[in-house]
Amino acid sequence: MASEIPVPPDALPPTLLDLSTFLLARIGRTARARLAGQLAERGLRLWDMAVLAALADFGPQAQRDLVRRLGIDPSDLAKVADQLGAAGYVERTRDQADRRRVSVSVTAAGRELLAELEAGARTVQDEVLAPLGPAERRVLQELLLRVELGAPSWRGAG
Amino acid sequence: MASEIPVPPDALPPTLLDLSTFLLARIGRTARARLAGQLAERGLRLWDMAVLAALADFGPQAQRDLVRRLGIDPSDLAKVADQLGAAGYVERTRDQADRRRVSVSVTAAGRELLAELEAGARTVQDEVLAPLGPAERRVLQELLLRVELGAPSWRGAG
DNA sequence: CGAGTTAGTGGGTCGGGGCCCACTATAGGG
DNA sequence: CCCTATAGTGGGCCCCGACCCACTAACTCG
Numbered sequence: 001m002a003s004e005i006p007v008p009p010d011a012l013p014p015t016l017l018d019l020s021t022f023l024l025a026r027i028g029r030t031a032r033a034r035l036a037g038q039l040a041e042r043g044l045r046l047w048d049m050a051v052l053a054a055l056a057d058f059g060p061q062a063q064r065d066l067v068r069r070l071g072i073d074p075s076d077l078a079k080v081a082d083q084l085g086a087a088g089y090v091e092r093t094r095d096q097a098d099r100r101r102v103s104v105s106v107t108a109a110g111r112e113l114l115a116e117l118e119a120g121a122r123t124v125q126d127e128v129l130a131p132l133g134p135a136e137r138r139v140l141q142e143l144l145l146r147v148e149l150g151a152p153s154w155r156g157a158g
Numbered sequence: 159m160a161s162e163i164p165v166p167p168d169a170l171p172p173t174l175l176d177l178s179t180f181l182l183a184r185i186g187r188t189a190r191a192r193l194a195g196q197l198a199e200r201g202l203r204l205w206d207m208a209v210l211a212a213l214a215d216f217g218p219q220a221q222r223d224l225v226r227r228l229g230i231d232p233s234d235l236a237k238v239a240d241q242l243g244a245a246g247y248v249e250r251t252r253d254q255a256d257r258r259r260v261s262v263s264v265t266a267a268g269r270e271l272l273a274e275l276e277a278g279a280r281t282v283q284d285e286v287l288a289p290l291g292p293a294e295r296r297v298l299q300e301l302l303l304r305v306e307l308g309a310p311s312w313r314g315a316g
Numbered sequence: 317c318g319a320g321t322t323a324g325t326g327g328g329t330c331g332g333g334g335c336c337c338a339c340t341a342t343a344g345g346g
Numbered sequence: 347c348c349c350t351a352t353a354g355t356g357g358g359c360c361c362c363g364a365c366c367c368a369c370t371a372a373c374t375c376g
Contacts, residue, residue, distance in 0.1 A: 009226050012306075013211035015276065020295065021189045021283045023302035025204075028186010031179045036362095045362090046183075053171035064323060068167050073365065078325050100323040100372045118173065125179045131304045137178065140301045144181035146289045148170075194332090203332080222353060231335060236355050258342045258353040 031128050038120040042113075047072060047080045048089075049121075052106055052114040055090065060105035062095060089113055189286050196278040200271075205230060205238045206247075207279075210264060210272045213248065218263035220253060247271055 016022045036046055050070050055061070058069070063081060067074050081104055084090040089110035095101035106114070129137050174180045194204055208228050213219070216227070221239060225232050239262055242248040247268035253259035264272070287295050 007216065009223065010229075011227065013208070013215040013227075015211040015215050015272070016208060017303060017306065018299075019276070019279050019283065020287060020299045020302060021193055021279050023299070023306055024182070024186045024286070025190035025193060026186070027302060027305055028182045028184070028189065032183035032186065035179055035183060047363095050171070050174060053173040057171040057173050058165065062323080065167065067323095069169065069171075071168075073363095074324065075326075075366080076364080078323095082325090095323095098323085098373070102324065114173070118177070121177050121179050125177065128182070129178060129305060131308050132301060136301060136304075139297065141176075141178045141181070143290060143294060143298045143301075144178060144185060145175060146294075147185055147287060148175065148181050150289050205333090220353080225353095231333095232354070233336080233356075234334075236353095240355085253353095256343070256353085260354065 027128070031124065034124045034128065035121060038124055039117065044117075045080075047076065048084060049114070049117050051077070051080055051084060051104075052089065052110055052117070055104060055106040056111060056114055060103050062101040062103055064101065066104065084110070185286070189282065192282045192286065193279060196282055197275065202275075203238075205234065206242060207272070207275050209235070209238055209242065209262075210247065210268055210275070213262060213264040214269060214272055218261050220259040220261055222259065224262065242268070 032046070039045055039049060047070075050072075051066060054066055054069055063074070063077055066072065066081075067077055070077075072080070081090060081092060081102075085092050085104075089107060091105050091107055092102050093105075095103045129140070132140065190204075197203055197207060205228075208230075209224060212224055212227055221232070221235055224230065224239075225235055228235075230238070239248060239250060239260075243250050243262075247265060249263050249265055250260050251263075253261045287298070290298065
């Protein structure tokens with residue numbers, strides 16, 4: 001009983017470790033940073049990947065739709081799309097039906113890039129989630145997904 | 159089979175939702191932002207809470223130790239400690255054994271503040287984790303903690 | 317045709333967080 | 347007593363990411 005656990009000098013305060021909020025914030029920051037680093041190697045940022053993914057998953061669409069979907073600022077999206085276009089990852093064409101709109105679509109090169117980025121992301125994931133086994137990772141993914149989607153517990157195979 | 163699921167216009171790309179990395183980054187950002195907002199109401203930032211927690215959990219210590227523990231930049235800590243001191247939440251005294259060092263300790267007011275901040279953090283937590291039930295939250299907390307501590311899976315009750 | 321609205325763009329701002337350097341004061345070892 | 351290392355401090359820099367405004371082009375409605 002008397003033996004105090006030798007607290008390592010770099011241990012974080014239990015008060016904080018006990019807060020899921022804190023852990024989420026901290027781990028999320030790490031994940032974000034690593035992911036961003038991965039992208040930075042190619043001169044890309046997080047939005048670039050998000051835009052590519054949205055286009056790959058939902059098909060060509062106007063910037064306006066991407067804005068809605070991703071919650072990105074229209075002005076910022078314009079810059080991202082511009083850059084992706086210049087690099088040949090997306091194509092931008094005036095919508096003939098409504099010539100205000102710019103329809104964006106992913107190119108073959110864009111899809112290829114996205115696949116590589118995904119692979120990179122999974123590598124990062126393996127590093128970050130190293131302490132967890134496969135089953136645990138699946139549980140974590142499921143929980144996080146539910147949190148993200150805001151779906152109540154009683155959905156799914158309750 | 160032919161009935162396509164009507165995808166809401168603000169649904170995120172499945173490609174991203176499938177990455178725990180992405181979910182962690184995104185949810186973590188939310189958690190961080192809300193927590194920061196909570197603190198901002200009192201003119202505080204995240205480091206302030208971290209420092210208070212470290213002092214409350216581990217007792218008075220030199221800034222140098224806080225630097226090690228929290229991974230904060232010494233220069234930044236100086237500013238944080240200064241501000242907390244001015245507000246009466248911590249006390250700073252020259253270490254008589256080594257007069258280079260400044261020993262920092264929480265005051266009663268500091269402890270009280272920390273308790274309030276903790277309560278606020280738990281409120282945020284309830285909002286963020288609303289989709290999860292109590293048991294699921296416990297599982298999530300456990301998984302996150304393991305990730306944070308870098309503990310391998312085979313620890314604990316297999 | 318005009319008025320109001322929407323899509324996209326360019327440019328700029330603001331705040332946070334991390335980081336680094338120069339400097340002082342003190343300690344400790346030859 | 348010097349020389350080096352360490353603790354703390356002040357100031358400043360830089361990189362975001364988010365946000366906002368002004369402006370143009372184009373559509374819609376009456």
